[in-house]
Amino acid sequence: MRVFLDNAATTPLDKDVIEAMTSAMHNLSGNPSSIHKEGRTARSAIEESRKIVANTIDASIGEIFFTSGGTESNNMALKCAVRDLGVTRIISEKLEHHAVLHTLDCLEKHNGVEVVYLNIDNRGVIDLAHLESLLADNDTKTLVSVMHSNNEIGTLNDVQRISEICDANGAFFHTDMVQTMGYFPINVSKMKVSFVSGSAHKFYGPKGIGFIYINGDNIVKPFIDGGAQERNMRGGTENVYGIIGLGKALEKAVANMDERRAHIESIRSYLMTQLSETFEDIKFNGDQDNYHYKVLSVSFPPSPKSDMLLFNLDISGISASGGSACSSGIDVGSHVLVGINQPEDRVTIRFSFSYHNTVEELDFLIEKLKKVVALKELVTG
Secondary structure, eight states: OOEEOBTTTOOOOOHHHHHHHHHHHHHOOSOTTOOSHHHHHHHHHHHHHHHHHHHHHTOOGGGEEEESSHHHHHHHHHHHHHHHHOOOEEEEOTTSOHHHHHHHHHHHHHHOOEEEEOOBOTTOOBOHHHHHHHHTTOOSOEEEEOOSBOTTTOBBOOHHHHHHHHHHTTOEEEEEOTTTBTTBOOOGGGSOOSEEEEEGGGTTSOTTOEEEEEOTTOOOOOSBOSSSHHHHTBOSOOOHHHHHHHHHHHHHHHHTHHHHHHHHHHHHHHHHHHHHHHBTTOEEESOSSSBOTTEEEEEEOOOTTGGGHHHHHHHTTEEOBSSOGGGTTOOOOOHHHHHTTOOTTSEEEEEEOOTTOOHHHHHHHHHHHTTTSOBHHHHHO
């Protein structure tokens, strides 16, 4: 038996997405920039997916641009804001994905951008009063970049309130919504936001395709130069099959959002209860009052076997992670866990769920954990 509990890293392709992409591979042979019938047919399919994305977040079709994924979208938002919008200061927080943090390092080093980090508490919650104080009475052209949901601990940021603070103080606002797109209702017409990043493989679509929303008030130049694709915003022949897969996946995610959420919430709650009742000194990272229902970050107490916990789970047939998949293979601690002051001797496993997961799979997980984690009855009995 193999149990996949690493859906914050990536999700399995939906079968309808596979069918849509396979059909496109068979039938859409034209270059979408060509003016003949085959080219026009491919172009039409791309624009249909663009329409799906735009309708999903209540944006204009002209504000949606396809990219290779969340990392490119984040880079594009931050670097184009500096280059084209005159931003000289960026306010963010140290729990962001490395796609943002490393880009900020680059802008600070090579472009002289001032980077300021917000105060956060041990749940990963941003101090909004600190944000307001940084923006008040400051005429420096500023971009605020804050993710909607932390990818490791699941804490949700109040992006609506952050957008209001930015708007009131004349600041641009970028939010990485890679983890929340397709899981929560998102409406950019009700939220003053400059840039939004999304990625298909987080909502049961293909890898290597994403999008960026750029508010029509922000006039930026191409991030990748070349041809006139994406209305002169991103050179290079479009990933037609990926774009079609993204559109189909997002369409299904939105249509089934409530049903999927109810199921995932129920299994997340079930696992929390089972872990708390079965094992000694279990803690849950992040804000448990305001969280992404897809993510459960579990802190296990120190033990002789704790260093091998993730490895042993894999050997036992369970796929989970210690943090962001983008840091896999690198022998460094999680910057998120450091940022929330997680004790170094505790071991954290991130379990992240999909609507495919079952209670039976979680029972299987509990049985495997019993072999390597101290049981309550053994300690208290």
